[in-house]
Amino acid sequence: MPESRSIPMVDLKAQYARIRVDVDAAIARVLESTAFIKGEECALLDKEFAAYCGAAAACGVANGTDALILALRAYGVGPGDEVITVANTFIATGEAILLNGARPVFVDVDEATFTLDPARLEKAITARTKVIIPVHLYGHPADMDAIAAIADRHGIPVLEDAAQAHGAQLGGRRTGTLGHAACFSFYPGKNLGAYGDAGMVVSNDREFIARVRQIANHGGGANKYDNVVLGTNSRLDTLQAAVLRVKLHHLDEWNGERRAIAQAYTKALSGVPGLVLPRERAGALSAWHLYTIRSRERDALQAHLKAEGIATAVHYPRPIHLQPAMAPAGVGPGALPVSERLSQEVLCIPLYPELPLAEAERIAGVVRTFDHAGVARA
Template identity: 50%
Template sequence: MIPFVDLQAQYLSIKEEIDAAVLKVLQSTQFILGSEVAAFEQEFAQYCNADYSVALNTGTSALHLALLAAGIGSGDEVITTPFTFVATVAAIVYTGATPVFVDIDPVSYTIDVTKIEQAITAKTKAILPVHLYGQPADMNPIMEIAQRHGLTVIEDAAQAHRAEYKDQRVGSIGDIGCFSFYPGKNLGAYGEGGAVVTNNPEYARTIKMLRDWGQEQRYHHVLKGYNYRMDGIQGAILRVKLRYLDAWTEARRAHAALYDQLLANSDVKTPAVMPYSYHVYHVYVVRSQERDALQQKLQQQGIQTGIHYPIPVHLQQAYADLGYKAGDFPCAELVANEVLSLPMCAELSSEQIKIVSAAVCESV
């Protein structure tokens, strides 16, 4: 079996450091927030070239609180993409605002910047681009549009730890950047986790209060807040893993280059890397008109794959109330029917990549 992601192999490679970090938290009994989380916040902010970082319990919470800190609420509209994990859209709905979708670029699969401006109305308050699969959205046009219209830009960087847009780390380009540390992410916790980064001290202060019941000091509730705090153990684990993220990223990029080479003459479409992008390959996604048959053939050969994502959000039953229909975003719908994610993690071997690539070439 060739796994889609090998979390056990990654843990075993850093087991001694992880075990020591977890034991330190157990001995300190700082189980919620605490010194390890505070240290991680400082280190992660520095890593992202941002002034502030606030650690949270999930990436979804990061998006939710980022929107609230930016003043997004009932009656507002937030422009985003329908081709993303549902959390991007759910966070907008949590605030009472309305998601407004813009189709994706057919090459990068990120939001089509040429279609954003026509979606802006008097109710629009923010743009929420998604750095999908580890490749940044085209941020310069987005920032220019936002500046012209007085809009906030919140980056969904849940899949893009260490990615860069024109030598700028994602998350630090817009007003607020949001990250997930779900275990399978490029920087993953051993449980749930998330964070925001920002250069705005007021946003950071507000999000810190919102994550901890709206308290600025214990039992003094300034805002109506939430229980979105990071566990101390996750902070300690993430501190260890952050030290390896550069090396793991280079391994992913090397694996992607080998896939590109081995699949160059196949009938699948390999990922495009945009000229502005330092792609970190959270997933390595190919396209095939015979996607479902290809996935089944690979599974029969012991090769795990994924689909990110089979149904765009505007066609999900849960969001039928938004009033969209099939055909509204044709590029997102076409791509959703064809994408297949091949095994990708730093721990993959060249031999495994060769086996997967040969199986793909033989199957389509």
């Protein structure tokens, strides 16, 4: 019997094989132009991705972390301010707040969707609250209607962390238009990924995007030597923009393929004792960036899958309020019980458009052979 091949978490080689001709042509076009910074592809990507989201404007930046940092700067966030977000996220969400001199205020998450729990939001708001950042984790949009209603009552802008949610929808509207502004990452493994680092800020507020663009380009004014505000260098380069423009045409198709794999997992794993499966909230359409199961025997299950050549990942093994870098937030163990419990249970199994359904079924079969009371079945 032939040996089963190893299955990775993501297969960018397989993706490249599907779009090789168009990607190679796009890269060659940039090389021939030699317009490596602020080339035509950059402006076109801004326009096309804003249109995809249904937003008025967008600004490409160097990476997703910079997108958050620059957006907060554009809101005027600084020392003495507070920014509400979640701890069940990648460290960049908290970093961006601290790097602007503000204090992160963490709110626990909804157990079913892994996203900010609106029921816990209002009591976290103070006179110092400047911005609220819900995170659309694993591709599932946060409960933006409830969050926005609370934020609007207090006059606080909502900034979406949509780093994992390209193309996700809530009530028929795409992420990028669910708050005042949104930040995206185009890290290579994302649903829409560059061939290096890249990010974007999207909004229906054109003046806000103009402020982001100015800060990202050394605070420039009328020309490159007219620096009217303190800025930085965070430009999305032309090569990345060209690659992303090619991939953007495939995003809906790829998200559909992710959805089909997620549905196959759910069908195959439903009813397994001790296993909690991800699900979409009513009215939400996940981008299915990750398929994240939960088990109290997570570490043993991960080892069981590894022994069968199946890659997995834990997003995230420690909620960021417990990271030493977040000490200025002043939040200790036990403060966010749902986030802390999830960090001990979550496990992401392979999910990418090129994953054959037969291999998804194989993965599900290996998960089923594990006894979630702690003993692998024979």
